[in-house]
Every structure is written in structure tokens, then in C-alpha cells.
Amino acid sequence: MLHEEVVSRVRAMLLDGEIPPGARIPERDLCEKLQISRTPLREALKVLAAEGLVQLLPNRGSRAARLTDKDMRDLFEVCQGLEALAGELACERITEAEIADVAAAHTAMVRHYGDRDLLQYYRCNRTIHEAIIAAAGNPVLSGLYESVTARIRRARYVTPMTPRRWALAVQEHEAILNALQRRDGVGLSHILRAHLRHKREEVLQAGFAEQDEAPAPWQRQA
Amino acid sequence: MLHEEVVSRVRAMLLDGEIPPGARIPERDLCEKLQISRTPLREALKVLAAEGLVQLLPNRGSRAARLTDKDMRDLFEVCQGLEALAGELACERITEAEIADVAAAHTAMVRHYGDRDLLQYYRCNRTIHEAIIAAAGNPVLSGLYESVTARIRRARYVTPMTPRRWALAVQEHEAILNALQRRDGVGLSHILRAHLRHKREEVLQAGFAEQDEAPAPWQRQA
DNA sequence: TTCACCAATTCTGAATGCAAAATGGCGACA
DNA sequence: TGTCGCCATTTTGCATTCAGAATTGGTGAA
Numbered sequence: 001m002l003h004e005e006v007v008s009r010v011r012a013m014l015l016d017g018e019i020p021p022g023a024r025i026p027e028r029d030l031c032e033k034l035q036i037s038r039t040p041l042r043e044a045l046k047v048l049a050a051e052g053l054v055q056l057l058p059n060r061g062s063r064a065a066r067l068t069d070k071d072m073r074d075l076f077e078v079c080q081g082l083e084a085l086a087g088e089l090a091c092e093r094i095t096e097a098e099i100a101d102v103a104a105a106h107t108a109m110v111r112h113y114g115d116r117d118l119l120q121y122y123r124c125n126r127t128i129h130e131a132i133i134a135a136a137g138n139p140v141l142s143g144l145y146e147s148v149t150a151r152i153r154r155a156r157y158v159t160p161m162t163p164r165r166w167a168l169a170v171q172e173h174e175a176i177l178n179a180l181q182r183r184d185g186v187g188l189s190h191i192l193r194a195h196l197r198h199k200r201e202e203v204l205q206a207g208f209a210e211q212d213e214a215p216a217p218w219q220r221q222a
Numbered sequence: 223m224l225h226e227e228v229v230s231r232v233r234a235m236l237l238d239g240e241i242p243p244g245a246r247i248p249e250r251d252l253c254e255k256l257q258i259s260r261t262p263l264r265e266a267l268k269v270l271a272a273e274g275l276v277q278l279l280p281n282r283g284s285r286a287a288r289l290t291d292k293d294m295r296d297l298f299e300v301c302q303g304l305e306a307l308a309g310e311l312a313c314e315r316i317t318e319a320e321i322a323d324v325a326a327a328h329t330a331m332v333r334h335y336g337d338r339d340l341l342q343y344y345r346c347n348r349t350i351h352e353a354i355i356a357a358a359g360n361p362v363l364s365g366l367y368e369s370v371t372a373r374i375r376r377a378r379y380v381t382p383m384t385p386r387r388w389a390l391a392v393q394e395h396e397a398i399l400n401a402l403q404r405r406d407g408v409g410l411s412h413i414l415r416a417h418l419r420h421k422r423e424e425v426l427q428a429g430f431a432e433q434d435e436a437p438a439p440w441q442r443q444a
Numbered sequence: 445t446t447c448a449c450c451a452a453t454t455c456t457g458a459a460t461g462c463a464a465a466a467t468g469g470c471g472a473c474a
Numbered sequence: 475t476g477t478c479g480c481c482a483t484t485t486t487g488c489a490t491t492c493a494g495a496a497t498t499g500g501t502g503a504a
Contacts, residue, residue: 003268027486042486046268050269058486059465059485060467061466077360078304082303084303085300140297141300248455249456250454259490262487280456280457281456281494281496282495282497
């Protein structure tokens with residue numbers, strides 16, 4: 001198994017919640033689960049720690065990072081900034097073919113909205129957002145966006161929506177597609193930010209802060 | 223030596239150019255220079271590779287990453303987005319005391335401009351930008367900003383400036399401070415973006431693309 | 445002289461072993 | 475009975491070791 005594969009596997013386990021937030025990560029167990037030795041696993045854990053997914057406690061091993069409400073707010077804020085930037089850049093650089101792709105995904109998404117199929121709706125939604133990022137043609141931006149969204153993905157794409165909010169979101173997406181087709185970068189940027197601000201409010205209202213696993217009150221968190 | 227210390231040391235060597243861009247990094251040499259064994263060094267290299275400072279070639283070791291013009295442009299673009307976001311957030315959250323600190327750094331910077339002391343000027347400049355980031359009160363943002371600026375620091379703070387551009391930069395900084403004092407988030411955001419756009423043009427004009435170390439023509443780059 | 449091929453060396457990547465630190469349990473004492 | 479301190483066990487962090495791949499140098503043939 002390649003180094004990057006180990007990183008991906010463990011990252012997936014963290015993001016999918018297979019390793020729950022706040023849980024300790026016993027190296028030995030993960031080693032035998034992944035059928036590798038401790039050295040490559042430890043390398044992967046350090047990388048994931050640098051990404052903010054894992055918390056390293058010196059001489060006390062590693063834990064899956066917990067996301068507080070504050071973390072979630074911070075991540076959403078940055079995500080807003082990144083999407084806004086991507087929107088502006090995308091309007092300058094996107095090809096007609098790519099616009100058509102986004103339009104297709106949008107149409108599919110609206111259809112799933114009509115069917116009230118939340119899962120498929122979210123899938124198309126994500127496709128659209130990622131297409132806009134990709135259209136910005138900036139690998140640095142793409143990388144940071146990937147890292148940030150990965151951490152809020154469960155919150156972003158799992159939160160149930162009220163009919164009212166869902167309708168608003170679809171409406172916003174109409175505006176997003178429209179701005180993109182008009183190549184109105186400033187407009188798109190504003191819409192994306194508002195869109196994400198609303199999403200953030202949803203998520204925070206839903207109370208998606210990740211709880212501590214062993215919240216013994218006298219143990220202060222490092 | 224702690225893990226984070228190893229990462230920092232090697233990162234510093236890369237950013238300072240002690241390990242030149244494109245240079246191969248023989249693990250054994252660095253090990254004895256840092257007085258550590260290969261295991262912790264390799265962990266650090268993987269982390270730095272995830273940060274984009276190091277390029278891992280499977281079974282062929284690692285190289286210090288080279289920055290192309292495109293990389294530089296991408297990094298500046300993202301930097302613009304992050305600073306713009308930070309400017310808006312800072313205007314909402316900055317304290318009067320922090321504004322005073324920025325104002326003091328600004329005054330000092332203008333004085334160094336009067337003395338044509340580029341080094342001290344850049345020092346104050348950086349203080350101001352970092353203070354704005356810090357005032358945004360978003361650790362995720364701070365972390366990404368730190369990572370992005372580290373990679374363009376040499377270009378950003380080493381490029382010589384024409385008198386004309388320098389004067390413009392100072393003028394822009396007046397506007398930055400002014401917007402901050404008025405807590406005009408949107409205005410600050412725009413000024414910061416223009417400021418960085420100008421900076422980027424300077425840097426790219428100066429031709430700061432990092433050359434290959436061993437550009438043997440028949441060796442294709444991975 | 446130049447190219448191709450092969451052996452030897454060097455270097456990377458991963459597993460194992462060892463010392464140090466932390467965790468948990470047991471007993472002593474207040 | 476509850477708390478503190480000490481010792482055994484577990485786990486981490488690192489050095490060392492081992493296997494495999496890549497590079498280098500050399501040899502021979504065209």
C-alpha cells in the first residue's frame with residue numbers, strides 16, 4: 001500500500017466517522033486493520049495532524065480531532081472566502097462546455113428537488129460547487145477547498161433541511177447558474193457567500209458540534 | 223528534538239533557500255545535520271510534502287518544490303482571497319487596541335519609507351498584514367494564510383520596488399488603515415485585493431520563477 | 445569510439461526492537 | 475472509606491535493520 005493510500009484510507013475513516021471524533025487512535029489496532037506496520041501509519045497520522053483532522057498528544061498518542069461550533073464557524077467562513085474567490089475566477093476562465101456541465105448538474109439537481117430526493121440533491125449540489133472550484137483553474141485554491149470542505153462535509157451534506165430553506169437554496173442555485181452564464185464574477189461571488197452563510201446557519205442551528213468522547217470534567221483538554 | 227521542531231527546522235531550510243528549490247534532499251545528509259535518525263525526518267518530509275513545499279518521487283526520494291510562474295500566480299490569487307476575507311472579518315471584530323497597534327506599525331512603516339529603508343519597511347508591512355489576519359479571529363484562516371504566504375514570502379518581501387510602485391504601495395496602505403479605522407469591511411477588502419494584485423504584478427514582472435537546479439534536458443521532470 | 449547490457453553499490457521504504465513515558469491497578473495510610 | 479503513592483503493564487517515539495528498487499560504474503561488442 002502506497003503512502004498516499006494510507007493517508008487517504010485513514011482520512012476516509014475519520015471523515016466517515018468510522019473513527020469517531022475525539023476517539024483515541026491506538027496505533028497497533030489500526031496497523032493490523034490496515035495490514036501495515038506502525039512506521040507508515042505514523043507518517044500518515046502526522047500528515048493528517050497537519051491537516052487538522054488528527055490531534056497529536058506528545059507521548060500520549062493521537063485522537064481524532066473534534067469540531068466545536070467555533071471550528072465549524074471558522075471553517076464555513078473560510079469556505080465562503082474560497083468559494084467567493086473561485087466564483088470570480090471561474091467567471092473569467094470557465095469554458096462554455098464547463099458551463100454546460102454545471103447547467104446539466106443544476107437541472108438534475110432541480111429534478112431531485114422536485115422528487116424530494118435529498119441524497120441525490122446533495123450529490124448534484126456538490127458536483128456544482130466542485131465544478132465552480134475546478135473552473136477557477138487554480139490548483140492551490142482547489143487543494144485548500146478540498147481540505148476545508150472535507151472537514152465540514154458531514155455537517156454540510158447531512159444536515160436535514162426545512163422545506164423553506166430547501167426552496168431558498170434551490171432559488172440561490174438558480175442565481176448561481178445565472179451569474180455563471182452571464183459571467184458576472186462579482187455577482188456570483190456575492191451569491192455564493194450568501195448561499196454558504198445560509199448553509200452555515202442551518203448547520204449551526206442543527207447543533208452539529210461534535211461532542212467529546214470522554215468528557216471527564218477535571219481533565220483539561222490540551 | 224520534537225516532531226514539530228523537525229518540521230519547522232526543515233521548513234525554514236526550504237524557505238530560506240538553504241535547501242535550494244529543485245534540489246534533491248538526501249535523507250542521510252539531513253539526518254546527520256539535524257542529529258536525528260531517518261524515521262522522524264521522513265515523517266517531517268511527508269508533512270512538508272502535504273504542504274506543497276516538498277515533492278516526493280516514489281522510490282526516488284524527495285526534492286524541494288520549485289515554484290513556477292503559474293504557482294506564484296495561483297498562490298497570490300489565493301492570498302488575495304484570504305486577505306480580502308480577513309479584512310472583512312477584521313472590521314467586524316478588531317478591537318480599538320488592535321487598531322492602534324496597526325496604526326503604530328503603519329506610522330513606523332511610513333517613517334521607514336521616508337528613510338528608504340526597504341528591509342524595515344517590509345518588516346512593518348508584514349506586521350500590518352499579519353495583524354489584520356489575526357484580528358479576523360479565525361485560526362483556520364490564519365493557518366491557511368501562514369502556509370500560503372510562507373511559500374511566496376521570498377518573492378513578496380525580496381522583490382525590489384521602483385520608486386513609483388513603492389509610493390503607490392504606501393498610498394494603498396494609507397487607505398488600508400483608513401478603512402480599518404472606519405471598519406469599512408467591504409472597502410478594506412477591495413483595497414487589500416488591489417494591493418496584492420499590484421504586488422503580484424511586481425513579483426511576476428521581476429521574474430521570480432524558481433529555476434530547476436539540475437536542468438539536464440534529457441531528464442524529464444516527474 | 446559509442447552503445448548496450450550487467451554487476452555492484454547506494455538509496456529508499458518498511459518492519460522490528462528498544463528505551464522512555466504514560467496508564468492503570470493495587471496496597472498503604474489518613 | 476476515600477485518597478495518595480508506588481509498581482507492573484502498555485504504548486509511544488525513535489534507532490536500527492532488512493528487503494527491494496534505482497543509479498552508477500564497468501565491461502564487451504558493434
